[in-house]
Amino acid sequence: MRIRTAATAAAAVLGLSLLSACGQPTPAAPEATGTGAGTGAATSAPADTPNALAAVTATGPVDFKTAPKVDLGRTPISTTSIQRRVLTPGTGSEATREDTVRIRALIYNGTSGKLLDDGYGKGRADEGYRLGRTDLLAGFTEGLVGSQQGSRVAFTIPPAKGFGASGNAQLGVGATDTIVVVADVSEVHRGLTQLEGTGSPSPEGFPKVEFADGNAKAPTVTIPKADAPKKTREATLIEGDGPVVKEGQFIAAHYHGVLWKDGSVFDSSWERGAAADFPIGIGAVIPGWDDTLVGKKVGSRVLLVIPPKDGYGEQGNPNGGISGTDTLVFVVDILDAY
CATH class of the missing domain: 3.10.50.40 (Chitinase A; domain 3)
Structure with missing residues (x-):
């Protein structure tokens, strides 16, 4: 990512x-x-x-x-x-x-x-x-x-x-x-090292997210039997009480990414064992992240469904096994903003 x-x-x-x-x-x-x-x-x-x-x-x-x-x-x-x-x-x-x-x-x-x-x-x-x-x-x-x-x-x-x-x-x-x-x-x-609590269930039509082994380990994401949405969708599963993420800041986050088409994992900071840091809101990551994570609070868990136009576009990301038609699903825990 x-x-x-x-x-x-x-x-x-x-x-x-x-x-x-x-x-x-x-x-x-x-x-x-x-x-x-x-x-x-x-x-x-x-x-x-x-x-x-x-x-x-x-x-x-x-x-x-x-x-x-x-x-x-x-x-x-x-x-x-x-x-x-x-x-x-x-x-x-x-x-x-x-x-x-x-x-x-x-x-x-x-x-x-x-x-x-x-x-x-x-x-x-x-x-x-x-x-x-x-x-x-x-x-x-x-x-x-x-x-x-x-x-x-x-x-x-x-x-x-x-x-x-x-x-x-x-x-x-x-x-x-x-x-x-x-x-x-x-x-x-x-900053936080992990979030507390289990969070809200996913809204209807969203993938199901389960943290069976606690928030320190990667979740299991189950894709619904439905066509992928054409527009980016987001749901806040845990509402944090920390500072609001601002455009141009770095955020530290754990995230887990799977493909809508088959639920396969293409990237996961949890599986790597270390949170990731990246600038937000300035075009350094895919548009689906820039457009949704700015304005969220530190301590939040966000579920994102991102179609190709807000992801890697028609070219996809061959290194990640992502084609130009793949819709991406992310679970993101925001641990810090600085």
Whole structure:
């Protein structure tokens, strides 16, 4: 179902700009100060830097409006593990893998000191990341674990936790380059891991949905003996009481998809064992999702019946075994919106 997976992480370093700006390029930005900044990527891996962030400073208020003035100290900065330093303490609980954080960040190439992504750039706002996601660079989510609301943190992402031996030439990250992130954390919150309750029965004419093994496992969906509807239909089986999903947000959800024609499963986050995250309302998923999930509340379970025109169209989705005439049925549990 998701059309953005590992590529999400490669978009403008860690997915920080292309998704939030709907594919618009990030404007040019100045480099950080520091001895050796702007000297270009090294041809071989520099030695690991002990206490690599000891000289890093970021002056200015943590007000999520004003970009801090960052000095990386001495470059190149190179680490073989994630190093982390709190520049400004925050308050509240420390973020875990189960939490979602909202941040504004400045991201640098630690070898050259060049600014790769400016989260304070024109038109940008704080951006949310569920730390349990697997479609972002591992070092990015790991570096944010432990952060508190209102804090400013700096952390490194070594190649093994970033783009690996191939680097990312488009973003200006070489195979041996360590990435340095300076992030202001505006929010830490915990989404749902699963819904509570059994929900309402499906309305007449809809597929029947049964969660015989509880909400942590995939449901069984039984298709009625009738022709598929020509228009998208939706039914809310559990009405959540969380925030309303807004256009342009990411949502975290468990979902289960079957074909109307035979009830066969073509995709299921429950069966994969991990919730999925994707932007909603901006054309990143099929129209049948964009048109129905915006406006729902976190904590809701939604049953969708989606004809081809609101699904994958006449071309279908051969990789998923979906033809151009297939009507899709989804059960979607909305766990978070950020």
